[in-house]
Amino acid sequence: MFEPKRPQKKLKYEELRIYTEEELKNYTEEELKNFKIKHAIPDLEELEKGPWPSFVADAKREALHRRKLADDRVMIPKDVVEDLLGQLQLSFDDGETHWKHGGIVGVFGYGGGVIGRYSDVPEKFPGVAHFHTIRVNQPASKFYKTDFLRALCDLWEYRGSGIFNLHGSTGDIILLGTVTDQLEPIFYDLTHELDQDLGGSGSNLRTPSCCVGKARCEWACYDTQELCYELTMHYQDELHRPAFPYKFKFKFDGCPNGCVASIARADMSVIGTWRDDIRIDQDAVAAYISGEILPNGGAHRGRDWGKFDIQKEVIDLCPTQCMSLENGKLKINNRECTRCMHCINVMPRALRPGTDTGASVLFGAKAPILEGAQMSVLTVPFMKMEPPYDNLKELIEKVFEWWMEEGKNRERLGELIQRQGLWRFLEVIGVPAFPQTVKMPRSNPYIYWKEEDVPGGWDRDIEDYRSRHKR
Amino acid sequence: MEEIKKAIIEYAETSKKTKFYFKDMEKAVQSKVPGAKSRDIKKAASELVNEGTLIYFSTGSTTMYGLKGRGITEDK
Known part of the structure; x- marks a missing residue:
């Protein structure tokens, strides 16, 4: 049973919201279609044409949304996203980056969590003259309430660029782009209002x-x-x-x-493992062999791969060859098992990790x-x-x-x-x-x-x- | 602790570069205060940061320390 290390704050989400529904949905699809940002961005527009969702298309939505907000409803330049795209186009033209990073930015008492970023062409793109990144420590396994995400989005729209990554490589929520003056207010709002800490950056322990x-997972050891x-x-x-x-x-x-x-x-x-034997349900093994249960939890049913062949698809693929089928019964020489998980992944109803669990x-x-x-x-x-x-x-x-x-x-x-x-x-x-x-x-x-x-x-x-x- | 803080400030005022790694600061402190433990040096440095004497300086990938007011001080 989870026991918090410190008192958990009850968040009053309705008080944390900044924008009204009208403000959040302040443009039409028609307006978006005709919307041009203030810089010419031919190469970026090329990126929108591919088959995948494009960050350029998303950024344009955000640019239009910000342009239509009232001046006093955002704390950093309204055209930050437009300048961001403009500077990226310039980097494409020049074949080199126009970002400088590092410096004395941070929040009081913390040596990490904020990564300074500056434009080296601020006169052309004043909206991104400062464009600092903030790392926010994600909750374990990244479980959020939508209320929390809405409150976070509002905060970032108000005090930052409105653009963020869910999630960066280390796992944090990455808030992309704000100015130095807003760092402390954001830190205060995150920690005091949203009860959320910054993550690690620099020569620190990074956010675990x-x-x-x-x-949600039955295999967790x-x-x-x-x-x-x-x-x-x-x-x-x-x-x-x-x-x-x-x-x-x-x-x-x-x-x-x-x-x-x-x-x-x-x-x-730290990787979960077990030191006793893989648990086998021989009836379920038989059900997989007969086709009654789909292999891999039915993940490959989108195409006909032929009848499930336990010899070819499981036993022959065991990296240590520690499995065999004898008279319809699956046998595993557990001493040789290297915990590759393949057999368990293919036949989750028949095979389960052992019960004496821990980690390597x-x-x-x-x-x-x-x-x-x-x-x-x-x-x-x-x-x-x-x-x-x-x-x-x-x-x-x-x-x-x-x-x-x-x-x-x-x-x-x-x-x-x-x-x-x-x-x-x-x-x-x-x-x-x-x-x-x-x-x-x-x-x-x-x-x-x-x-x-x-x-x-x-x-x-x-x-x-x-x-x-x-x- | 006060002795370590003094050694840190002395190093921060005279170091060749105005921003330095923790390890270099640690070595300098240990030469002045033999036997100073790195955990104590870190605690002293954190206190100095909280007092506003030292600053953290991020290169973007790693963190360095510096004396407030020495070298680059503005966010430029």
């Missing part, structure tokens, strides 16, 4: 994110939402006051399907800024994930301490592990090496010899050696 978890919330609250200082060498991301996947792709993106990926913890994924992209490396194969999560926090703190001590400026954890070696990382966190950390035994053996373990140490008397071994 999680999959939909036990809220631990409560991802609770863990995400717990660590977000526990590491508030790390989230808002930067002291890390660079960014650090936590992501929580409830099962190895990895819906938040933690293994590819997070410095610490992996470290060091990153995008290719330096050295190329890296996936997380499996470090702790299994850990129970139960409140108050002291076992995980203990591990995290060892990692933070080592990385803060040894990491160079702008060095991600994955790069530090690469530079100093996996053996060093395992030593620091006190986890013994195990065969699964080995990719190629010659280049990264899991037996790490240390000088004190070797009789005579690293030094030897070469003369003595030569006396017994001729060159």
